[in-house]
Amino acid sequence: MNIRIETERLILRPFTEDDVDRLFLLDSNPEVMKYVGQKPLTKIEQSAEVIKMIQKQYLENGIGRLAVIEKESNLLIGWSFLKYLTEEINGFKNVYDLGYRFLPEFWGKGYATESAKASLAYGFNKMNLDKICAHAHSENLASNHTLRKLGFVEKGSFEEPDGTCIWYEKSRMLKNGSQK
Secondary structure, three states: OOOOEEOOOOEEOOHHHHHHHHHHHOOOOOHOOOOOOOOOOHHHHHHHHHHHHHHHHHHOOOOOOOOEEOOOEEEEEEEEEEEEEOOOOOOOOOEEEEEEEOOOHHOOOHHHHHHHHHHHHHHHHHOOOOEEEEEEEOOOOOHHHHHHHHOEEEEEEEOOOOOOEEEEEEEOOOHHHHHH
């Protein structure tokens, strides 16, 4: 997969094996994993497997989550982008899902919004998608706020083992400003 997106402060690019240490820092953090429905990782080898899984998605689906690099520090600070859901979530399958996850020291800086806007632009303008979905744990107030700010519309909720999640959808905007 050869997608590279630059925003004002970020670079979104495919994961490589070299990202394993920073990804482990992210996915082993209990604060980061609080609303994800998975326990924090405990071994760096688990992060290596996550990278292999994401790279497999690149090959099979032509798309997957991208590493987010902060330009100022040149550090991997999280991930963002679209994923093609091949397993059913909330009754939906074979849809494009926006997601993001960042290290706590980078929360509250607008990086989720900045990377998500770039991801949405790619999905709607380059991939010509009509609709992009997203979901967030109902107690994850920051993520729900970000999705609403991005123009996602709440379409219902569903239960996961760790609690209630809210399902969102965003449709392509037509030239007249209305949604498709």
